Amino acid sequence: QVQLVESGGGSVPAGGSLTLACVISGHTYNTVAWFRQAPGKGREGVAAIYISGGSEIYADSVKGRFTISPDMLKNTVHLQMNSLIPEDTGVYYCATGFLYSDTINRYVYHIADLNSADFDSWGQGTQVTVSS
Numbered sequence: 001q002v003q004l005v006e007s008g009g010g011s012v013p014a015g016g017s018l019t020l021a022c023v024i025s026g027h028t029y030n031t032v033a034w035f036r037q038a039p040g041k042g043r044e045g046v047a048a049i050y051i052s053g054g055s056e057i058y059a060d061s062v063k064g065r066f067t068i069s070p071d072m073l074k075n076t077v078h079l080q081m082n083s084l085i086p087e088d089t090g091v092y093y094c095a096t097g098f099l100y101s102d103t104i105n106r107y108v109y110h111i112a113d114l115n116s117a118d119f120d121s122w123g124q125g126t127q128v129t130v131s132s
Helices: 101-108
Strands: 003-007 010-013 018-025 031-037 043-050 056-058 066-071 076-081 090-097 126-131
Touching (some): 003 090, 018 031, 018 090, 018 126, 031 066, 043 066, 043 076, 043 090, 043 101
Parallel strands (some): 010 126
Antiparallel strands (some): 003 018, 018 076, 031 043, 043 056, 066 076
16 A cells, blocks of 8 residues: 655744654655645645655755655655744645656756656645744
8 A cells, every 4th residue: 555654743933943754655666755835825846855866856945944865764754844934834745756867857957846746646744834
């Protein structure tokens, strides 16, 4: 059974930190991503990692503050979020996919934003709330 289980969400004041975890099982993939959806807004890709090559991808809005990292011995991908701001508030979703190299390169070189359509397995989401 395909499973992605997110954890680590919570409520923190601005400037605080949270680390999310996504435990993955039951399928194969080469890329893991985190998306978020703020209240009243669409879903936004925030970070991704190409597992084999280790390439990391970040949205401009989180670059320098968030870090995505794998722990494949535990089939887990983390999203470390530092210097949180209220605009980071939202439901965070973990997603996996098996992406073509050309697609990965478009992400790595920021030719394209992370596209949810490239990811076919999704977790249930975990809430992150950052207060002012």
